[in-house]
Amino acid sequence: MPPNPHLTAEFSRQILQGEKQLISLEDVLWIADFPNDSEASTKILWDHIKDDTTVMQYMPDLTDKQVINKKYLLNVLNTVYPNSMKKLCKRMRKKKIKSRLLANKQFIEIAPKY
Secondary structure: OOOOOHHHHHHHHHHHHOOOOOOOOOOOOOOOOOOHHHOOHHHHHHHOOOOHHHHHHHOOOOOOOOOOOHHHHHHHHHHOOOOOHHHHHHHHHHHHHHHHHHHHHOOOOOOOOO
């Protein structure tokens, strides 16, 4: 179930009429801790999945000004697409390490021999 601000009468009606679905708590693949990173902000994640009907069947309809609860979004994404959040974390970590190395310039560039 989404948190209270998103658990509206309209979303409940859609669930009862079969337009939307809920994931059983037994089936949820919970995200315990997720890094706060600009690459994985709620808005960016939402923009990537808002056209994905597989995920959107578990999401309430939101206005452009509303933002979904990040924990709910991550738990649904991780349940619908197992290990997707783990892969995203690895990609973010690699990107962060690379940007730190470039910022510190503590690396050796190997040029091809002519």
